[in-house]
Amino acid sequence: MNSRLGRWVVSLPPTLFLLLFFVAPSLIMVVASFRFPGEYGGLAPLVEHGQWQLTLETYRFFFSDFIYAEIFIKSFGVALATTLICILLAYPLAWLIARSPKRHQDVMVLLAVLPFASNFLIRVYAWMIILGPQAALARATNSLLAVLGFEPVTLLFSPFAVLVGMVYVHLPFMILPLYTNLAKHDPALLDAAQDLGANAWQRFWKVTWPLSLPGIYSGSVLVFIPVLGMFAIPDILGGTGDILIGNLIKEQFLGTRDWPFGATLSLMLTLAVLVLAGLAAWLARRGVGRHA
Amino acid sequence: MRRNPLWLWVAALTAYAFLYLPLLIVVLYSFNDSRLNAEWVGFTLHWYSELFNDTGMLAAARNSLLIAVTASLAATVLGTLAGLAIHRYKLRILPVLAVTPVAMPEVLLGVSLLLFFNLVFRPWLGLELGLWSVIVAHITFCIGFVTIVVRVSLLGMDESIFEAARDLGATPWQTFRLVTFPLILPAVMAGALMSFALSLDDFVITFFTAGVGVSTLPLEIYSMIKIAVTPEVNAVSTVLMALTLGMIVLASRIHGKAFKSTGA
Numbered sequence: 395m396n397s398r399l400g401r402w403v404v405s406l407p408p409t410l411f412l413l414l415f416f417v418a419p420s421l422i423m424v425v426a427s428f429r430f431p432g433e434y435g436g437l438a439p440l441v442e443h444g445q446w447q448l449t450l451e452t453y454r455f456f457f458s459d460f461i462y463a464e465i466f467i468k469s470f471g472v473a474l475a476t477t478l479i480c481i482l483l484a485y486p487l488a489w490l491i492a493r494s495p496k497r498h499q500d501v502m503v504l505l506a507v508l509p510f511a512s513n514f515l516i517r518v519y520a521w522m523i524i525l526g527p528q529a530a531l532a533r534a535t536n537s538l539l540a541v542l543g544f545e546p547v548t549l550l551f552s553p554f555a556v557l558v559g560m561v562y563v564h565l566p567f568m569i570l571p572l573y574t575n576l577a578k579h580d581p582a583l584l585d586a587a588q589d590l591g592a593n594a595w596q597r598f599w600k601v602t603w604p605l606s607l608p609g610i611y612s613g614s615v616l617v618f619i620p621v622l623g624m625f626a627i628p629d630i631l632g633g634t635g636d637i638l639i640g641n642l643i644k645e646q647f648l649g650t651r652d653w654p655f656g657a658t659l660s661l662m663l664t665l666a667v668l669v670l671a672g673l674a675a676w677l678a679r680r681g682v683g684r685h686a
Numbered sequence: 687m688r689r690n691p692l693w694l695w696v697a698a699l700t701a702y703a704f705l706y707l708p709l710l711i712v713v714l715y716s717f718n719d720s721r722l723n724a725e726w727v728g729f730t731l732h733w734y735s736e737l738f739n740d741t742g743m744l745a746a747a748r749n750s751l752l753i754a755v756t757a758s759l760a761a762t763v764l765g766t767l768a769g770l771a772i773h774r775y776k777l778r779i780l781p782v783l784a785v786t787p788v789a790m791p792e793v794l795l796g797v798s799l800l801l802f803f804n805l806v807f808r809p810w811l812g813l814e815l816g817l818w819s820v821i822v823a824h825i826t827f828c829i830g831f832v833t834i835v836v837r838v839s840l841l842g843m844d845e846s847i848f849e850a851a852r853d854l855g856a857t858p859w860q861t862f863r864l865v866t867f868p869l870i871l872p873a874v875m876a877g878a879l880m881s882f883a884l885s886l887d888d889f890v891i892t893f894f895t896a897g898v899g900v901s902t903l904p905l906e907i908y909s910m911i912k913i914a915v916t917p918e919v920n921a922v923s924t925v926l927m928a929l930t931l932g933m934i935v936l937a938s939r940i941h942g943k944a945f946k947s948t949g950a
Contacts, residue, residue, distance in 0.1 A: 400858050405771035405780060408764040408829060412783040415826045416795075419802035426801055437805070483704065486697030493690055509705045511930045513887050515907045516923040520708030522911065523715060528724035562708065565701075594691075623791020626889060630911055640793045647797050647894065657801070660794055667790060 427452055427657035435651025452658040462642070466662070469638040472553075473621040476560040477568075477614050483561070484568035484613065489602075492576035503573060510566040518559050518630050525549040525558070525631070555631040560621050567616035575609025576602070608678055615674045619667055639663050709927065716920035723917065733921040743922060746906040750886055753817065753902060757824035758881035764825065765832025765881075766874050770866070772833065773840040781833075788830035796894030799823050803895065815897025823895040824885040831884065832877030839873035879937045883930070 428448045430438035438447060456462050491502040509517065524531055527548060536546040549555060579602065587597045625640030637645075639659065646656025715723045719730035737743060768784045771777055787795050799819070807813045847869075851861040889904035896905060903926070910919050 401771070401775050404767050405775060405777060408768035408771070408784065408833075409780050411764055412780075412787075412826070412829065415799070415802070415822055416783060416787050418806075419795075419798035422801050422805060423798045426805075483701050486694055487701040490690055490694050490698040493694075505702065506705065508931075508934075509709055511883070511934060512709060512927045513904060513907065513923065513930075515889055515904055515911065516712060516926065517708065519907070519911050519915075519919060519923065520712045522915065523711055523723040524708060526723060528722055562704070565705065619789070620791055623793045625793055626893075626908075630908075640791065643793055643797060647800055653801065656797060660797055663791065664794060667794075671789065 423657045423660055426653055427661050429654050431652050431654050435653070437653050452654045455655060456658055456662070462659075465637065465642055466639055466666070469622055469640075470666075472557065472560065472638060473618045475557060476564060476621045477617045479557070479561045480565050480568040480613070480617050481572075481610060484565060484572050485606075488569050488572035488576050488609075491573050492579070499577065503570075506569050506573075507566045514563065515626070515630075517563055518627055521555060521559050521562065521631060522550060525555050550631065551633040551636075553632065553636050556628050556636050559627040559631045560624065563627065564617045564621060567620075568613035571612040571616065572606065572609045575606050575612075579605055611674055611678045615671065619670060622666065622670075623663055712920050713924045713927070715917055716924045718917060718920075721916060723915070723920070733917040734925075736916075736918050737921045737925070740918065742901065743903075743906055743918075746901040746903050749817065749900060750902040750904070753820050753824060753892075754882050754885040757821050757828060757885045758878050760821075761825045761828030761881045762832050762874060762878040765829045765877055766836050766870070768829060768833040769836025769840065769870075769873075773837055784830045784833040786830075787827045788834075792827070792888075792890040793894075795823070795827060796891045799826070799891070800894040814899075815895060816900050819895045819897065820892050820900065820902070823891050824881075824888060827888075827891060828881035828884055831880050832874070835873045835877040835880065836870055839870050843869060876937075879933075883933070 425440075426437060428450065429440060430447055430449055430451070432438045440447060487506060491499055491506070494502060523529060526532065527550065532549050535549065539546060583601050583605075584597050587601050592600065622638075623640045623643075624638065625644045628636050628638050628641050629644075639662075643656055643659045643663065646652045646659060714726075716733055717729050717731070718726055719732065720727040765784070768780055772781050772784075799822075803813075803815055803819050807819070808815075813819075847865060848861060851865045856864065887904065889908060892902050892905060893908070896902065903922070907919060907922060910916070
């Protein structure tokens with residue numbers, strides 16, 4: 395009797411809280427995507443003249459104009475590019491840390507994630523300064539371009555600035571899982587490969603790289619999914635044409651106030667995330683199965 | 687131990703530079719005697735005095751602190767319970783409920799709570815968005831982090847200690863109070879600090895759930911960045927970075943002591 399009581403006391407409060415503030419809002423979102431927009435924004439009444447007011451209009455609208463699919467594709471492109479650049483930047487760093495003497499590793503990891511402890515907006519804002527038109531970087535780039543006979547470029551408020559911001563903010567999410575993976579590799583494997591005549595490149599490509607794939611998969615999930623829904627970075631560093639899914643969703647709820655369409659877009663994003671998470675889980679399982 | 691090749695050092699140091707240079711530039715310009723973040727003109731503390739006389743910013747800081755303390759306390763209690771429940775009772779739904787809000791893009795939780803508060807709380811309970819809605823939203827996304835940390839620490843424990851406590855006649859409550867809780871305390875504290883930091887840092891979810899009257903530090907910084915960039919942003923950023931750094935040092939000390947006292 396006592397243990398059953400304990401079970402309820404322990405599990406009920408968090409379950410109820412999350413049912414109320416996570417599950418219920420998600421269900422309301424699903425219903426909202428089938429409702430009509432209100433006259434002054436928001437939602438029209440759910441029941442009017444004794445009839446349920448539900449429609450597939452927002453879904454029809456989404457597929458009627460290619461521009462929405464285009465923004466989804468663009469967001470996937472940005473997320474993919476961010477993930478790849480993060481792998482390129484994080485791999486050498488994580489590898490160096492994992493190969494360093496054990497007593498230095500903790501400090502090196504701490505140094506790599508410490509900038510992440512500063513506020514998210516500050517890290518984005520820093521790039522406004524660096525890429526700004528009066529900053530040294532833009533002036534140097536443009537004088538170089540002038541010498542070569544090209545038109546000057548603006549670095550800030552461009553797709554380039556968005557990509558830089560995305561990489562900067564999400565880099566630690568790639569460094570940590572990669573390091574955790576690389577630190578577990580058995581150095582004896584590399585010695586064995588060397589004894590068998592493998593050169594440095596072969597040792598990396600045939601031993602280290604395939605073993606590090608699970609780390610890359612988990613890092614990629616941690617980078618790709620938040621980037622896919624990110625609205626603040628395009629909002630701050632991008633130009634008017636650089637909007638992504640997140641900006642589109644934000645605009646429906648706070649700008650044009652077309653809530654049903656915003657709910658539809660949110661559901662599409664949720665679906666995309668679920669598919670990606672499933673894919674990553676499958677890849678990770680396959681990778682572990684092959685190398686275990 | 688293999689020697690690291692030179693190119694690896696160069697690549698890794700480039701990555702470190704990429705991580706630190708932007709923040710150093712923000713700190714540097716917070717002391718620059720110019721309205722523009724361009725050329726170095728001279729040293730000044732003007733932007734700091736401006737910051738500490740900015741009543742809007744100070745009110746936002748107070749709100750941020752109030753939200754972070756309340757939300758992290760509640761999330762720590764609920765997350766610890768969830769971690770214990772998942773570990774002890776092999777539940778199916780609660781693990782998914784606790785971790786999914788952490789794994790989704792933040793904008794999704796933000797807009798679904800915006801809808802929920804506006805469609806349920808406002809018409810039925812007459813509650814306008816405000817501090818309470820931000821606190822509730824922060825609790826929702828912090829629970830998962832505490833749950834994960836507590837669950838991981840429970841996984842690393844030897845089940846026989848709990849059996850020994852039972853064999854010696856301890857009631858479930860005594861087992862929890864005298865054995866389980868002291869053992870998971872470092873994880874609970876780590877979860878609490880993590881929640882506090884995440885709540886203090888959060889922009890996206892706060893942006894959707896704050897309504898019109900309430901501002902937090904990230905919201906204030908956002909509007910400064912969007913509307914008029916002055917070096918006051920650099921000053922507030924520098925102060926925040928110093929505070930965060932101080933908190934990390936403090937946390938690692940507490941954490942170290944907690945580990946020692948439990949013998950873990």
